Amino acid sequence: MGISVDLPYFPRTGLLEDVAKVYESGLKQGVTLFAPRRHGKTSFVKHELLPFAAETLGWQTIYIDLWARRDVPDLALVEALEAELEKRQSGWRRKLKLAKIKTRAKTPVADVESTMVPVGFEAEDALENRLAHALAAVVDGKPTLLVLDEVQALAGVKRENFVAAFRTALQKLAGTLFVFYTGSSRDGLNQMFRIQRAPLFESAMALPLPALGNDFVDDRLAFLADRSRARVSRKALRDAFVALGGTPEYLNELVLTLLIANDGNVVKALDSWQAAREKAGAHIALEGLRPLDHAVLALLAEPKHPSVYGADGLGFMSKRMAGQVVKASSVQGAMRKLAKRGLVAPTGRTGEYEIEDPVLLLQLRADAKTRD
Numbered sequence: 500m501g502i503s504v505d506l507p508y509f510p511r512t513g514l515l516e517d518v519a520k521v522y523e524s525g526l527k528q529g530v531t532l533f534a535p536r537r538h539g540k541t542s543f544v545k546h547e548l549l550p551f552a553a554e555t556l557g558w559q560t561i562y563i564d565l566w567a568r569r570d571v572p573d574l575a576l577v578e579a580l581e582a583e584l585e586k587r588q589s590g591w592r593r594k595l596k597l598a599k600i601k602t603r604a605k606t607p608v609a610d611v612e613s614t615m616v617p618v619g620f621e622a623e624d625a626l627e628n629r630l631a632h633a634l635a636a637v638v639d640g641k642p643t644l645l646v647l648d649e650v651q652a653l654a655g656v657k658r659e660n661f662v663a664a665f666r667t668a669l670q671k672l673a674g675t676l677f678v679f680y681t682g683s684s685r686d687g688l689n690q691m692f693r694i695q696r697a698p699l700f701e702s703a704m705a706l707p708l709p710a711l712g713n714d715f716v717d718d719r720l721a722f723l724a725d726r727s728r729a730r731v732s733r734k735a736l737r738d739a740f741v742a743l744g745g746t747p748e749y750l751n752e753l754v755l756t757l758l759i760a761n762d763g764n765v766v767k768a769l770d771s772w773q774a775a776r777e778k779a780g781a782h783i784a785l786e787g788l789r790p791l792d793h794a795v796l797a798l799l800a801e802p803k804h805p806s807v808y809g810a811d812g813l814g815f816m817s818k819r820m821a822g823q824v825v826k827a828s829s830v831q832g833a834m835r836k837l838a839k840r841g842l843v844a845p846t847g848r849t850g851e852y853e854i855e856d857p858v859l860l861l862q863l864r865a866d867a868k869t870r871d
Contacts, residue, residue: 506719506722506751506755507718507722508542508546509714509715509718509747510547511539511543511547511708511709511711512709513709514543514547514706514708514709515543515547515548515551517706518530518548518679518706521706522677525674526704527702527703527704528669528673528678528702528703529677529679529680529699529702529703529704530678530679530680530703530704530705530706531681531682531703531704531705531706532679532680532681532682532706532708533681533683533705533707533708534681534683534708535683535855535856535857536856536857537746537747537748537749537857538708538745538746538747538748538857539708539711539747539748540648540683541564541648541681542747544562544646544648544679544681548644548646548679549562549646552644556642557642558641558642558644558677559637559638559642559643559644560646561579561580561583561637561643561644561645561646562646562648563575563576563579563580563645563646563647563648564649565647565649565650565652565653566648566649566652569652572652572653572658573626573630573653573658573661574626576630576653576665577626577629577630577633580633580634580637581629581633584633584636584637587637626661627660627661627664630661630664630665631664631667631668631671634668634669634672634676635668635671635672638675638676640675641675642675643675643676643677644677644678644679645676645677645678646678646679646680646681647678647679647680647681649681649682649683650680650681650682651682651683651684653665654684662699666702669702678703680692680703683855684844684855692705710745711745711747712745713737715740715747715750716733716736716737716740716750717733719736719750719751719754720736722754723754723757723758726758727757727758727761727763728761729757729760729761729762729763730763731757731765732763732765735765735766736765739753739765739766739769741802742769742864743769743857743861744857744860744861744864746857746861749772749857749861752772753765753768753769753772756768756771756772773861773865776858783842783856783858783859783862785842788837789833790819790820790823791825791829791830791833792833792836792837793819794815794816794819794820794825795807795816795830795833795834795837795843796837796854796859796863797815797816797819797863797866798812798815798816798819799843799852799853799854799863800854800860800863800864800867801815801867806851807830807834807852808827808830808831812830813825813826813827813830816830837852838852841855842854842855842856842859843855
């Protein structure tokens with residue numbers, strides 16, 4: 500008999516209520532939710548937000564994952580809206596028209612080749628025009644929630660015109676269209692929402708994703724107790740969650756590792772889990788970094804670390820560099836380099852940075868334990 504390993508969803512207390520208050524206020528058309536990948540943004544959307552909007556509010560709902568096609572997120576957005584429109588208007592049967600017919604004379608019949616495009620669009624229609632048309636047609640005067648997952652994929656100079664067109668389309672649908680944006684790159688979101696000249700500046704309210712703590716760990720402990728006779732230490736599992744950078748997906752994987760092994764040894768399971776990830780290629784290479792770059796990362800990996808520009812932070816980095824004097828100006832240069840490589844990102848608070856990828860955070864904390 501197989502073992503069910505479906506882990507139950509753990510709700511984010513208060514977040515849904517906060518989102519609802521923003522939309523009800525009428526002051527903002529959108530909500531942005533930032534958190535690193537694997538921290539549960541999409542789970543919140545699918546388990547709480549979308550059901551609430553559809554079942555409680557009676558809104559239309561559309562969910563689009565831009566990360567899945569992050570090489571062409573603008574096209575992905577437009578095509579997803581057009582697909583939703585087709586689904587509603589023709590029951591999944593695409594209405595097509597002949598855009599081009601090429602006929603070659605053959606004996607005894609003619610061979611006809613055609614290019615098919617959705618009704619209402621010409622083959623040469625600009626993407627911005629298709630966006631405006633599809634968005635307005637999908638909303639159709641009804642309250643609608645549009646969820647754009649990993650929206651930072653749209654950030655960048657090359658898509659400024661498209662994002663500006665998106666903003667214009669949103670403004671025309673104010674009062675009926677509400678947008679929920681998720682993102683895992685603070686830098687990307689800053690480009691789109693938080694800088695005064697950003698295309699979506701002041702259009703959305705930023706809300707934090709509530710961090711999961713001991714209640715979440717205890718819930719996973721209860722899950723294990725219901726399915727395994729192995730005794731798992733509450734303290735050990737809580738410590739493991741801290742070591743995992745507070746990343747819910749990683750704790751879930753650790754719980755499954757414990758369940759499959761039928762062994763309550765958390766330290767052993769954590770080592771096994773980490774070895775499996777490294778074998779699968781999850782280790783992040785840090786070649787080409789200078790000693791100061793490594794010292795900055797080491798400091799940011801410390802729980803409740805001091806400011807990188809304060810005396811305590813500079814002292815920590817100096818110690819890591821065999822007593823070499825570390826200046827704040829040098830740290831600024833290191834930060835820019837690390838941010839460019841996507842290893843750190845601004846927190847949104849002036850002068851503060853953090854390690855953006857939880858995989859790297861875990862890796863650095865493991866290295867620090869070995870070093871000590």
